[in-house]
Amino acid sequence: MPGLLNFPPFPDDVPTHPLLVVDYELIKKRDQAEIDKLWKAATELGFWYLKNHGVDQEADEMFEMGAETMRLPLEEKMKYEQGDEGMSFGYKAAGANATDETGALDTVEFINVAKDDALAWPNKVHRDYPSTVNARMENTIKPFVQKSLEVNYTLLEVLGERLGLPKGALEQVHLLEEPSGSETRVIKNPPRPDGMPEDKAALGAHTDFGSLALKSFLHNRLGGLQVMVPGTEEWQYVRPIPGHAICNLGDAMTIFSGGILRSNLHRVVPPPKEQGKYERWSLVFFTRPGYSVVLRPLAEQSPIIAEAVAKAPPGKYETGQTSKDWFARRIKYQRINNRTGPESWRASRGTEHKPSAY
Numbered sequence: 001m002p003g004l005l006n007f008p009p010f011p012d013d014v015p016t017h018p019l020l021v022v023d024y025e026l027i028k029k030r031d032q033a034e035i036d037k038l039w040k041a042a043t044e045l046g047f048w049y050l051k052n053h054g055v056d057q058e059a060d061e062m063f064e065m066g067a068e069t070m071r072l073p074l075e076e077k078m079k080y081e082q083g084d085e086g087m088s089f090g091y092k093a094a095g096a097n098a099t100d101e102t103g104a105l106d107t108v109e110f111i112n113v114a115k116d117d118a119l120a121w122p123n124k125v126h127r128d129y130p131s132t133v134n135a136r137m138e139n140t141i142k143p144f145v146q147k148s149l150e151v152n153y154t155l156l157e158v159l160g161e162r163l164g165l166p167k168g169a170l171e172q173v174h175l176l177e178e179p180s181g182s183e184t185r186v187i188k189n190p191p192r193p194d195g196m197p198e199d200k201a202a203l204g205a206h207t208d209f210g211s212l213a214l215k216s217f218l219h220n221r222l223g224g225l226q227v228m229v230p231g232t233e234e235w236q237y238v239r240p241i242p243g244h245a246i247c248n249l250g251d252a253m254t255i256f257s258g259g260i261l262r263s264n265l266h267r268v269v270p271p272p273k274e275q276g277k278y279e280r281w282s283l284v285f286f287t288r289p290g291y292s293v294v295l296r297p298l299a300e301q302s303p304i305i306a307e308a309v310a311k312a313p314p315g316k317y318e319t320g321q322t323s324k325d326w327f328a329r330r331i332k333y334q335r336i337n338n339r340t341g342p343e344s345w346r347a348s349r350g351t352e353h354k355p356s357a358y
């Protein structure tokens with residue numbers, strides 16, 4: 001059960017990349033220096049810590065929901081599996097996804113709950129969920145989703161302004177009422193078995209599909225998230241810091257901004273050193289664009305984005321896909337059941353530019 005264990009500290013002798021710390025309270029007050037810091041983080045690495053976000057209580061309850069769900073018999077969980085057609089909502093068993101083009105299997109299991117199902121509860125928008133999810137939909141999941149959305153929309157508004165977009169432009173492509181791939185996820189990774197390499201991918205290298213993800217780790221004690229810093233070839237851990245969520249931008253924001261904002265490659269490995277003996281739990285809220293939104297730069301609405309697009313190779317950020325199709329494609333082709341060869345992995349890729357990813 002998460003929370004009851006006294007974990008060993010995150011080790012000091014593993015490669016670790018410091019992230020900028022953004023204070024959400026200051027962002028809400030539109031503090032200029034804090035916005036400058038957010039902008040630097042969003043354009044250079046696309047990852048930052050967020051403190052004073054105010055979702056700790058809701059996050060703890062979400063971890064309880066996740067633990068209750070993972071304790072269900074596998075057979076019961078499998079009734080709510082994502083399926084092979086590119087739907088993300090529902091349960092994903094360990095080993096259902098590839099982690100690279102050789103078809104190595106992932107070790108994480110997770111439960112994804114659509115923001116639309118949580119907000120519409122007890123009505124259904126996308127699908128049914130296990131009893132443990134239903135039981136907490138009203139009092140745990142909905143409040144967590146609402147608070148996460150508030151934080152994410154605030155960050156989007158601030159980034160939109162800096163991108164030179166008219167007020168509400170980013171909100172328009174993330175309309176609360178429009179069905180979307182926005183979802184919350186609780187992830188469990190088992191302790192690292194003896195003999196498993198420390199760098200075995202539990203969740204393969206990827207860029208996030210949507211716009212913004214708010215990550216939060218159990219008690220912020222166990223590491224395992226790694227980033228590939230631009231210009232380097234080595235994976236580096238992101239150190240968990242108590243009370244600090246980790247935010248990162250997804251592909252949609254890179255595309256909307258004509259490449260100004262960064263969606264960085266990351267992955268999950270077992271927690272390092274002694275921490276590897278423990279289960280790792282993580283919690284994410286993903287904000288994604290409305291299903292009907294075509295993923296392309298918002299250049300007509302911002303001279304800053306128009307200038308970035310003019311400097312990029314022609315058509316680079318014209319995906320020709322709606323957010324719904326982009327998202328379904330990426331989910332579908334990482335499923336091991338859909339794998340025909342390395343081309344399947346490549347078909348699941350996004351804006352990442354690692355040569356090995358293509």
Ligand SMILES: O=C(O)CCC(=O)C(=O)O
Pocket residue numbers: 185187203208215224225266267268282283284
């Ligand atoms: O568990 C984590 O730290 C990150 C998970 C992640 O990157 C994802 O689910 O997209």
Ligand SMILES: [Fe+2]
Pocket residue numbers: 206207208266
């Ligand atoms: Fe991710």
